[in-house]
Amino acid sequence: MKFKLFRAPDGSQGGGSAPEAPVISTPVVTHGAGPVGPTKISARDVSVFYGDKQALYDVSLEIPDKTVTALIGPSGCGKSTFLRTMNRMNDTISHCRVTGRIEMDGEDINAKSVDPVLLRARVGMVFQKPNPFPKTIYENVAYGPRIHGLASSKGELDDIVQISLKRAGLWEEVSDRLHSPGTGLSGGQQQRLVIARAIAVEPEVILMDEPCSALDPIATAKIEELIDELRERYCIVIVTHSMAQAARVSQRTAFFHLGRLVETGPTEEIFTNPRERRTLDYITGRFG
Numbered sequence: 001m002k003f004k005l006f007r008a009p010d011g012s013q014g015g016g017s018a019p020e021a022p023v024i025s026t027p028v029v030t031h032g033a034g035p036v037g038p039t040k041i042s043a044r045d046v047s048v049f050y051g052d053k054q055a056l057y058d059v060s061l062e063i064p065d066k067t068v069t070a071l072i073g074p075s076g077c078g079k080s081t082f083l084r085t086m087n088r089m090n091d092t093i094s095h096c097r098v099t100g101r102i103e104m105d106g107e108d109i110n111a112k113s114v115d116p117v118l119l120r121a122r123v124g125m126v127f128q129k130p131n132p133f134p135k136t137i138y139e140n141v142a143y144g145p146r147i148h149g150l151a152s153s154k155g156e157l158d159d160i161v162q163i164s165l166k167r168a169g170l171w172e173e174v175s176d177r178l179h180s181p182g183t184g185l186s187g188g189q190q191q192r193l194v195i196a197r198a199i200a201v202e203p204e205v206i207l208m209d210e211p212c213s214a215l216d217p218i219a220t221a222k223i224e225e226l227i228d229e230l231r232e233r234y235c236i237v238i239v240t241h242s243m244a245q246a247a248r249v250s251q252r253t254a255f256f257h258l259g260r261l262v263e264t265g266p267t268e269e270i271f272t273n274p275r276e277r278r279t280l281d282y283i284t285g286r287f288g
């Protein structure tokens with residue numbers, strides 16, 4: 001599989017001169033050696049505007065299946081904006097306009113025929129702050145399958161709830177209190193509950209927007225382990241401010257700066273031998 005970094009017609013993506021190798025002397029632990037899947041999502045020349053203000057400029061990026069892709073870059077560079085284009089969450093912001101093309105499995109996700117609610121079931125999202133519904137643990141997970149008609153009986157729904165909680169690594173901790181409020185769980189457990197909720201509607205892609213930033217180191221480690229397990233089954237895209245986290249959990253990394261995609265590639269390469277000076281400066285903490 002060959003991954004391309006498409007450049008804007010004026011060649012402006014990237015910019016700056018390539019740094020000289022070797023660039024980093026400290027060892028970086030990555031899962032980057034594993035194979036990546038075929039392209040799941042393909043973004044071409046995607047620009048996003050909030051009113052008159054342009055937040056993303058001609059971003060073109062191929063996102064592989066069965067792989068964790070990390071989006072990194074300084075605050076305000078457009079990571080979350082780009083993440084939201086992949087399940088049309090930007091549609092919910094009235095002054096937001098998206099141009100360019102985003103395909104999932106070769107289909108234009110912005111086509112008139114695509115129902116955004118169904119798209120968001122296929123492309124689930126996990127936010128920074130765990131946001132369980134004010135319902136029981138069981139109902140948090142059962143809600144989506146029920147409204148999408150995925151279970152034909154109570155028994156089937158019970159199975160979906162159990163499988164989803166197991167895949168999210170939470171079953172052991174909650175199997176004896178499924179009918180207690182989801183909001184009564186710890187922050188890390190709530191985040192895994194939210195992941196179970198996303199999994200329950202059989203998504204193909206899971207978008208994660210800084211999913212560990214509200215969690216302590218132990219809960220963070222559990223979520224990172226879970227992400228590593230989930231990648232066998234799903235296409236995962238994670239926005240993170242933590243270089244260490246990007247290096248630990250992802251196989252591909254895309255570095256954004258000032259609304260542009262500067263560089264993308266295998267995580268190990270981005271962290272040890274980036275092509276662009278700006279990437280090097282960011283990962284070595286010179287800005288951001």
Ligand SMILES: Nc1ncnc2c1ncn2[C@@H]1O[C@H](COP(=O)(O)OP(=O)(O)OP(=O)(O)O)[C@@H](O)[C@H]1O
Binds near residue numbers: 074080081082
């Ligand atoms: N709803 C919105 N309305 C107007 N401007 C917005 C909105 N959301 C984001 N922006 C602007 O778009 C730009 C990109 O923001 P975005 O949140 O995508 O960046 P980010 O890289 O995810 O930042 P952070 O790491 O701080 O979350 C910023 O200038 C931000 O102020």
